Amino acid sequence: MKRAIVDGWDTDKALEEATALGLTNETLKQFFLAQIQAAQALIAHRGQACGAADGSTSARRSSANSIATKDLRHALSLLIFLVLQPVP
DSSP states (O other), X not given: OHHHHTSOOOHHHHHXXXXXXXXXXXXXXXXXXXXXXXXXXXXXXXXXXXXXXXXOHHHHHHHHHHHHHHHHHHHHHHHHHHHHSOOO
């Protein structure tokens, strides 16, 4: 998520790296892709709202860092929850 949101990587490239690092669960991949798209839309909206429509890198990066941190926390919480669930 950080690669796509904060570092500005293409989503496919970020997903390729995540897969290489061990992300193989398709459900989690789809979850992360949805989170990335939502965060990118929010960043674009905030950029326009705060007058950074000119592509201000510092404003975009600051907003992206804030959103990415929150999204990563939520994603990690979900992952921990799923891992700790008892197997039926």
